[in-house]
Amino acid sequence: MMILKKVIVVGAGPAGIFAAYELADKFQVIVLEAEDYVGGAGLHSDGKLNYNPFIGGNLTEFVTEDQAWSLIFKIREVFRELGVESSFHEEEQKRLEAHAVKSGLKFVKIIQSHIGSDHLPRVMEGLKEKLERKGVEIHLNTKATRILVEDDKAFSVQTNQGEFEADFFILAPGRAASNWLIEEMRRTGNGMSFNPIDIGVRIEVLNEVMEEITYKFKCWDPKFHIYTPSYDDFVRTFCTCPRGFVVREAYGEGLFGVNGHSMRDTGSPNVNFALLTKISLTEPLENTTEYGRRIAQLSNTIGGGKPILQRLGDLRAHRRSTWERIKRSYVEPTLRDVTPGDISMAYPSRIVKNVLESLEILDRVIPGVNSESTLIYAPEIKFYAMHIQTDNHLRTRISNLYVAGDGAGISRGIVGAAATGIIAARGIISQELV
Ligand SMILES: Cc1cc2nc3c(=O)[nH]c(=O)nc-3n(C[C@H](O)[C@H](O)[C@H](O)COP(=O)(O)OP(=O)(O)OC[C@H]3O[C@@H](n4cnc5c(N)ncnc54)[C@H](O)[C@@H]3O)c2cc1C
Secondary structure (H helix, E strand, O other): OOOOOEEEEEOOOHHHHHHHHHHOOOOEEEEEOOOOOOOOHHHHOOOEEEEOOOOOOOHHHOOOHHHHHHHHHHHHHHHHHOOOOOEOOHHHHHHHHHHHHHHOOEEEOOEEEEOOOOOHHHHHHHHHHHHHHOOOEEEOOOOEEEEEEEOOEEEEEEEOOEEEEOOEEEEOOOHHHHHHHHHHHHHOOOOEEOOOEEEEEEEEEEHHHHHHHHHHOOOOOOEEEEEOOOOOOEEEEEEEEOOOEEEEEEEEOOEEEEEEEOOOOOOOOEEEEEEEEEEOOOOOOOOHHHHHHHHHHHHHHHOOOOOEEEEHHHHHOOOOOOHHHHHOOOOOOOOOOOEEOOHHHOOOHHHHHHHHHHHHHHOOOOOOOOOOOOEEEEEEEEOOOOEEOOOOOOEOOOOOEEEOOHHHOOOOOHHHHHHHHHHHHHHHHHHHHO
16 A cells, blocks of 8 residues: 655645645545534635635735636636635626726626525535545644744644654644644744735615625626726725624734625525725835834724724714714614724724715716715734745745635635635645656
């Protein structure tokens, strides 16, 4: 019997799962997962899957565009086998694209699926079963603490359940554990750089305002890109939640913001989405995370320990919202544990201006979004991990140590993370077979 070489994958989020899936028939694969479930942050999302190599990261950093599309279609096929259908109404999306161009913004045509928070556990369980059927060993409640390296080669990983030796390692711990990954990379002498950050707000309007795009065109999470007139900043719509709910999200160390989610079988009368400005910093401060945390801190302070909620009409008129004024809105907030207030007290004026100008532009393709009644929640900040330096196979300077997923700062979404997992796995396959 042939003895297969061993690969340890740290993290059973989308990146780790798809890496293990790709490696399974060719190696003995062991997945170490700190929690008692698989799926990672993907399990806590509402499972909007964006099948596009330029959304949720940029896969052409590592592979050609053709290869990137083929990875995307492979991932779509795996989800399809688990009963996740995708939709793409090409004619409608083309029409919307043309309408957007004529209106001064860009609409990104995209194939999407929407699993829904209510169906995600079943899909993640299906992925786990697929792995187990292929012989992958999954160790839950097993947290990696240190990668042991000698002569620039990793030989073992220490965990709370003992030590695991292997021939190859893929670290895919997700963004929440990116500090651990950064520490391991520093210790092993690997380079890294800061990623940009997205700072913005969450918009909530009645479903009717976006229903044509979300339901008729089956474009669950429409991606609009805008360059704002005043600052020429890049603003985008992100994470649209049809019939959704705005929720509070912890950013760690006591800070919090908002996010959105939607289910497939039930819902609210509202749709919400994030409107995000991309911020890159150079001299003298490169640390975008630090900058974002300061803004979150100020927003949390102004909100008295709750997210801030403001009516668009109030923001425009330079006055704070009150519950009395919020009641005059046609939109009833789905998140009520908030403080009606004034976002411009907490946010840099540049971001506020970007929000106001973007809503004005968006209104040309989503009539009604720029109404007095539109609700705005803050803060919504997307922090990204530091970008770990690797070669195109996602191999670090340690010859048998690879990284994948959001924790390595190279993806920002389920499909993107999954694709980087496959790239790292193929890196190992090609290294071994050469
Ligand atoms: C609220 C929310 C909503 C989202 N909605 C969407 C969406 O609709 N669509 C979308 O595409 N993306 C969404 N995302 C983003 C998406 O979830 C992530 O991009 C994706 O899960 C990243 O995959 P990953 O495998 O890199 O990391 P993760 O999913 O974070 O998985 C990493 C895994 O590693 C484990 N781990 C960490 N450290 C260790 C360690 N030391 N030892 C062992 N195991 C460890 C973690 O427990 C975790 O299971 C959302 C994220 C959040 C937080």
